[in-house]
Amino acid sequence: MNLTLRIWRQAGPRHQGELRTYKVKDISPDMSFLEMLDVLNEQLNAAGEEPIAFDSDCREGICGTCGLMISGEAHGPEKTTTCQLHMRSFSDGEVITIEPWRANAFPVIKDLVVDRGAFDRIIQAGGYISVNTGSAPDAHATPVPKRNADRAFQAAECIQCGACVAACPNASAMLFLGSKVTHLAELPQGQPERMARVVKMVDQHDAEGFGGCTNVGACSQACPKGIPQDVISTLNFDLRTALRGNR
Amino acid sequence: MFGKTENAGVVHGLYTDGEPIADTKAPAGPIADMWRTRQFEAALVNPSNRRKLDVIMVGTGLAGASGAATLGEAGYNVKVFCYQDSPRRAHSIAAQGGINAAKNYKEDGDSVYRLFYDTVKGGDYRARESNVYRLAEVSANIIDQCVAQGVPFAREYGGLLDNRSFGGVQVSRTFYARGQTGQQLLIGAYQALERQVAEGTVQQFSRHEMLELIVVDGRARGIIARDLVTGAIETHVADAVVLASGGYGNVFFLSTNAMGSNVTATWRAHRKGAYMANPCYTQIHPTCIPVSGEHQSKLTLMSESLRNDGRIWVPKNREDCDKDPRDIPEEDRDYYLERIYPSFGNLVPRDIASRQAKNVCDDGRGVGPLVGDFRRGVYLDFSDAIQRLGAAAVEAKYGNLFDMYARITGENPYQVPMRIYPAVHYVMGGLWVDYDLQSTIPGLFVTGEANFSDHGANRLGASALMQGLADGYFVLPNTIRDYLAKGPFTPLAADDPAVAEARGSVERRTARLLEINGERSVDSFHKELGMIMWEYCGMERTEEGLLKAVDLIRGLREEFWRNVRVLGSADTLNQSLEKAGRVADFLELGELMCIDALHRRESCGGHFRAESQTEDGEAMRNDDDFLYVAAWEFHGGDGDGEMGTPVLHKEDLVYEAIELKQRSYK
Numbered sequence: 001m002n003l004t005l006r007i008w009r010q011a012g013p014r015h016q017g018e019l020r021t022y023k024v025k026d027i028s029p030d031m032s033f034l035e036m037l038d039v040l041n042e043q044l045n046a047a048g049e050e051p052i053a054f055d056s057d058c059r060e061g062i063c064g065t066c067g068l069m070i071s072g073e074a075h076g077p078e079k080t081t082t083c084q085l086h087m088r089s090f091s092d093g094e095v096i097t098i099e100p101w102r103a104n105a106f107p108v109i110k111d112l113v114v115d116r117g118a119f120d121r122i123i124q125a126g127g128y129i130s131v132n133t134g135s136a137p138d139a140h141a142t143p144v145p146k147r148n149a150d151r152a153f154q155a156a157e158c159i160q161c162g163a164c165v166a167a168c169p170n171a172s173a174m175l176f177l178g179s180k181v182t183h184l185a186e187l188p189q190g191q192p193e194r195m196a197r198v199v200k201m202v203d204q205h206d207a208e209g210f211g212g213c214t215n216v217g218a219c220s221q222a223c224p225k226g227i228p229q230d231v232i233s234t235l236n237f238d239l240r241t242a243l244r245g246n247r
Numbered sequence: 248m249f250g251k252t253e254n255a256g257v258v259h260g261l262y263t264d265g266e267p268i269a270d271t272k273a274p275a276g277p278i279a280d281m282w283r284t285r286q287f288e289a290a291l292v293n294p295s296n297r298r299k300l301d302v303i304m305v306g307t308g309l310a311g312a313s314g315a316a317t318l319g320e321a322g323y324n325v326k327v328f329c330y331q332d333s334p335r336r337a338h339s340i341a342a343q344g345g346i347n348a349a350k351n352y353k354e355d356g357d358s359v360y361r362l363f364y365d366t367v368k369g370g371d372y373r374a375r376e377s378n379v380y381r382l383a384e385v386s387a388n389i390i391d392q393c394v395a396q397g398v399p400f401a402r403e404y405g406g407l408l409d410n411r412s413f414g415g416v417q418v419s420r421t422f423y424a425r426g427q428t429g430q431q432l433l434i435g436a437y438q439a440l441e442r443q444v445a446e447g448t449v450q451q452f453s454r455h456e457m458l459e460l461i462v463v464d465g466r467a468r469g470i471i472a473r474d475l476v477t478g479a480i481e482t483h484v485a486d487a488v489v490l491a492s493g494g495y496g497n498v499f500f501l502s503t504n505a506m507g508s509n510v511t512a513t514w515r516a517h518r519k520g521a522y523m524a525n526p527c528y529t530q531i532h533p534t535c536i537p538v539s540g541e542h543q544s545k546l547t548l549m550s551e552s553l554r555n556d557g558r559i560w561v562p563k564n565r566e567d568c569d570k571d572p573r574d575i576p577e578e579d580r581d582y583y584l585e586r587i588y589p590s591f592g593n594l595v596p597r598d599i600a601s602r603q604a605k606n607v608c609d610d611g612r613g614v615g616p617l618v619g620d621f622r623r624g625v626y627l628d629f630s631d632a633i634q635r636l637g638a639a640a641v642e643a644k645y646g647n648l649f650d651m652y653a654r655i656t657g658e659n660p661y662q663v664p665m666r667i668y669p670a671v672h673y674v675m676g677g678l679w680v681d682y683d684l685q686s687t688i689p690g691l692f693v694t695g696e697a698n699f700s701d702h703g704a705n706r707l708g709a710s711a712l713m714q715g716l717a718d719g720y721f722v723l724p725n726t727i728r729d730y731l732a733k734g735p736f737t738p739l740a741a742d743d744p745a746v747a748e749a750r751g752s753v754e755r756r757t758a759r760l761l762e763i764n765g766e767r768s769v770d771s772f773h774k775e776l777g778m779i780m781w782e783y784c785g786m787e788r789t790e791e792g793l794l795k796a797v798d799l800i801r802g803l804r805e806e807f808w809r810n811v812r813v814l815g816s817a818d819t820l821n822q823s824l825e826k827a828g829r830v831a832d833f834l835e836l837g838e839l840m841c842i843d844a845l846h847r848r849e850s851c852g853g854h855f856r857a858e859s860q861t862e863d864g865e866a867m868r869n870d871d872d873f874l875y876v877a878a879w880e881f882h883g884g885d886g887d888g889e890m891g892t893p894v895l896h897k898e899d900l901v902y903e904a905i906e907l908k909q910r911s912y913k
Contacts, residue, residue, distance in 0.1 A: 012819055030539045030657070038544055038770070045768045045823070050815045053822055055332065057505040060547045061651065062430055063336040084654050109476055110820040117453070120333050124445040128438035129397045133317040133720045134388070136395035140352065143406025153399040153424060156431060160335060187397050 370703020500777020704852020
């Protein structure tokens with residue numbers, strides 16, 4: 001198939017960006033979206049134009065590195081990561097607009113690459129269980145009911161890609177935050193720091209410039225791992241409990 | 248089988264023999280006491296001195312993140328580097344299946360000794376006993392640590408951890424987190440690491456790539472790194488350097504590695520004096536999604552846990568190969584693994600499963616699209632399992648893998664058998680390390696996939712995660728203190744000649760890559776190198792093919808430094824420049840891999856040497872001549888892309904705790 005691509009080009013963080021139009025030909029429906037961009041980059045390189053910078057690493061949908069706004073949708077039309085999106089989801093002659101994640105907390109580095117360092121700093125604020133190496137009890141010492149273990153796992157599936165932020169009209173990271181809070185709150189090991197954790201993480205989230213949650217639900221719709229919106233309910237519940245406790 | 252003739256590598260002047268390696272620094276005494284002895288004998292560092300000691304960690308996968316976090320907890324001053332935008336994206340994240348541990352929770356006869364035994368046997372008796380025993384010993388602690396961190400392993404209804412049998416072993420010792428064990432373990436290590444960043448013991452440098460090692464007076468004292476965002480070349484000095492930079496499977500271009508996985512950190516260290524051990528030992532994983540066309544940028548693995556319930560087959564008759572598999576009756580299917588290996592069936596080790604898949608496809612009985620003249624695929628069929636367990640149970644176990652398969656191929660594996668084919672997945676080779684995980688450069692430690700020590704010529708399933716975390720959480724922090732106790736070393740000035748030399752070589756090389764401005768893209772060189780490696784240094788190797796490969800790689804490398812085109816500048820994010828540096832190093836590594844493969848005139852582990860096989864076509868190991876680790880020293884060759892003649896140092900493998908046997912899974 002032949003496609004017209006409108007792609008965001010921006011030379012650096014302080015440069016003005018613009019959408020530029022490119023054509024690609026003979027794209028196979030079995031290609032992944034990023035392989036289609038590889039083909040374009042080879043074309044550009046041959047023509048002497050600097051290739052388009054975009055992030056990707058594992059290309060199997062688990063590392064969370066890739067992420068593009070594709071015709072206005074985070075990760076494009078399917079519920080998956082950009083690297084796992086295949087060209088069979090598009091049709092011949094289509095015009096596709098490709099932009100980076102848009103959020104104040106994710107500044108553009110170059111072209112389609114953004115800085116998601118804010119996520120690391122939110123985890124640093126409290127997204128862990130404090131246990132030094134070597135001090136753990138036997139793994140079977142604390143049984144975890146399967147229901148809790150399963151919900152913890154579901155929340156822990158978050159790959160930290162940032163699609164939730166990109167999709168949210170408020171550029172809120174509450175789905176990301178809620179998934180980490182829920183993962184650790186569902187486990188007995190996460191209880192001792194549960195209340196302190198949620199407060200510190202929410203404070204960091206706000207300090208990074210992410211917006212607030214207004215229950216739009218676009219985050220969960222865009223999430224390639226299908227993290228349900230109710231992790232935000234758990235987050236809010238824990239935050240209320242923690243703040244009451246501190247009064 | 249070869250006679251006692253001169254090795255072709257020597258005949259053609261491709262390498263020379265050097266002094267053998269006499270000492271691996273393992274403590275004397277019975278194997279079961281060694282680790283305790285070493286932990287006791289390794290010098291301690293007073294807690295108040297630890298913050299005066301600087302350690303650099305390169306890589307943030309399971310080995311790197313766990314090691315950096317643990318050293319930070321101990322109070323050392325740690326700097327951690329990764330090329331990814333966050334430590335949590337390192338490629339350990341993609342491991343699906345599970346992690347082994349000798350917990351014996353299933354009371355099925357497992358033990359430290361059995362895990363040790365299986366690992367050495369699975370590695371086809373080319374791993375070092377002392378290191379593997381220690382790995383098995385600490386395996387149980389890993390699970391405890393991970394559970395305490397909140398890693399959500401699969402559990403049974405009683406709330407206890409579930410285990411499964413995995414990849415060629417007959418006990419259930421594998422812990423797992425659905426199909427994403429790697430991600431969950433890495434999140435655990437990453438969170439521990441970020442906690443130390445918050446504590447101030449660890450400084451994190453993401454989007455940074457190590458491009459050179461600083462060696463002063465024979466000791467590793469730091470690295471030169473490039474900030475991938477600003478392009479700045481930075482000097483970082485320390486008392487010790489740890490490389491946990493992963494494997495080099497991307498030398499094959501197509502592999503299950505991440506796009507950015509590379510050999511640069513270890514190769515630069517190799518050029519500075521660290522021996523590279525068994526570089527040709529590559530694991531070809533049997534259960535990957537087949538290549539669909541020329542555009543392919545990487546291959547996707549599906550956990551081999553699928554082999555627990557899926558049955559592998561191809562049509563008995565070539566003329567059935569393009570039929571709908573559901574229309575091929577039972578009697579016309581060849582369940583070749585069950586036929587050839589009745590006791591292990593579909594659970595034979597990875598190398599055997601891979602080679603037999605190649606054999607049936609070479610026989611013209613492969614399935615799926617034609618790639619060149621052959622169909623490169625075999626069926627992995629779940630219809631029996633769905634009938635036996637129900638679709639819901641199969642979905643609960645493998646749902647995410649089935650979804651991934653469907654997304655990539657556009658086919659529904661609940662209805663049509665999956666197609667699989669082997670792909671490069673893991674490298675057992677890596678920098679040579681002693682019992683302390685220290686390389687031949689004092690002060691340079693190497694952990695995880697980047698070192699060579701534990702998996703021999705073939706790695707068992709669910710052992711890579713175990714080794715990465717064993718090295719990082721438990722082994723390195725204990726052994727490195729013996730070295731650090733000698734520090735802090737003399738402070739280094741920014742204009743120290745060794746620092747200036749390392750920095751200068753990075754700057755020159757970067758400038759040169761941008762100046763060439765030739766005709767061919769970096770990817771085109773990488774793809775061509777990958778094809779040479781896959782064809783001549785892949786699952787089956789011959790003397791003739793390997794000699795040819797060395798010539799081809801030399802020609803390609805010469806062309807690269809003359810004709811590569813890298814656009815853009817050095818002082819911004821420049822992904823072509825990053826790739827060019829990595830491919831330049833792959834072009835050197837590839838040659839050494841072929842020389843190593845050429846010199847090893849035996850079939851062992853994942854490596855089938857056509858000249859060394861039994862009458863019925865099974866691999867024939869040659870313990871008389873090759874019971875050793877081949878550790879290569881870089882020798883000569885100063886300029887970019889220049890390699891001299893490597894020197895071979897042999898470390899004899901001594902088996903005292905395990906009896907050496909020819910492996911048979913029949």
